[in-house]
Amino acid sequence: GIKDICTRYQPEALSIEKLYYQHNQTTVIGVAEARGVILLAAAQCGVPIYEYTPMQVKQAVTGYGKAVKKQIQEMTRIMLHLQTIPKPDDTADALAMAVAHCHCSRSRLMGTAPR
Structure with missing residues (x-):
């Protein structure tokens, strides 16, 4: 698949x-x-x-490497302009991972071009 x-x-x-x-x-x-x-x-x-790592995702999404799941979910919701936190939790986790990658790679998706 x-x-x-x-x-x-x-x-x-x-x-x-x-x-x-x-x-x-x-x-x-x-x-x-x-x-x-x-x-x-x-x-x-x-x-x-x-x-x-989970800490890298937390840092990229919330700015704090020890953020709790609820904080990560809420920041992901805000960053992606979603009305609600995605469900199930695995979906929210996957979106947080994508946001972290965009942040870490300076992706065009986050408003800046890669180097």
Whole structure:
């Protein structure tokens, strides 16, 4: 499905959260497998891949690397001129990741051209 999305929408970049491990080994294995599939499909489609830590996303979106989820969601809503916070939370997280990439890469989407 990821390759189909790449073919249909021809994204200029893929931003994805760096994998980190805290306590739940079962969850991290599933996430790592899904991440691997996504990264492979993007690479096969020639889409550049950019990885960001949760702290980098928080910093880019809110200006504070230890922001809580609600703060990130609200700032994402404001930055994208949305009426409500996107649901489910995964959607809001994906949009925050995109905003962070735009900020970090100085994308035209955020009003400045890349260098």
